[in-house]
Amino acid sequence: MDETPAERPGPAPAALDLVTITAADLARSLAFYDAALAALGLVRTTELVDEEEEDPDLEAAAWGPADGPAVLWLVTGPRPTAGLHLRFQADSRVDVETFFAEALEHGGTTHTAPRRWTLYRRGEFHAIVRDPAGNLIEAVSAE
Template identity: 60%
Template sequence: MSCARLDHVSLGAPEPAAVIDFYDAVLGALGLVRLDELVDEEEDDAAVEAAAWGPADGRAFLWVVTAPTPTTGLHVRLRAQDSAQVELVHRLAVRHGGRSHSAPRRWTLYRRGEFGTSVLDPLANIVEVVAPE
């Protein structure tokens, strides 16, 4: 008997371009790549309507898709290799349309032994990135 496990998460965005730019920067800083993108093949120069990221040698686990109602309030936690990568994610997130939710720091009370940050994506979803200390 196998146990169920998470396959992927999709975020809906009425205007996906800014959200896609944000995740290209943030996930790219963690070594993840855009694995897929979907456009309307009947249109010339069509905008990207869906994009997906994951490890270069694996499956996409995060999708941004065009949707009339934005996904908000989701909390995604990702692991970084070290504190320098956490700080890079924070800088790039703010530079690419995100907002700081918690600056990079040691988590002495709730998450001992971790260095982390939380940022809000352009839709107000929380992206938390942590590394071991």
């Protein structure tokens, strides 16, 4: 008996594996992401340089959980990523507030200060900052 299209098993839903952001000022962006992401439990897991150069500069870095794969890559380039909005899950309200403070201290700017936004995000506590290139980076907690 033939299956109808609705009965046929389809592919598993795609899962986002990683995001890459290009930064024109890599040093400034590294300081921002090191601080902001550390508040969310993410660490710099990878650094890449051009091994063909004698004194190579850092060209790419990645962050993820200490025991897992990288989820965010930052690469150097003349055309920075613009208009991106990334949202990270935080464990607690304190983590969201720490993320916000660290991001501002290390080159980020305020988009939305830590708060509950009951109209759109009922039951969530969040903060959104702009990275040095203007991308929106958000931390959200269920508390």
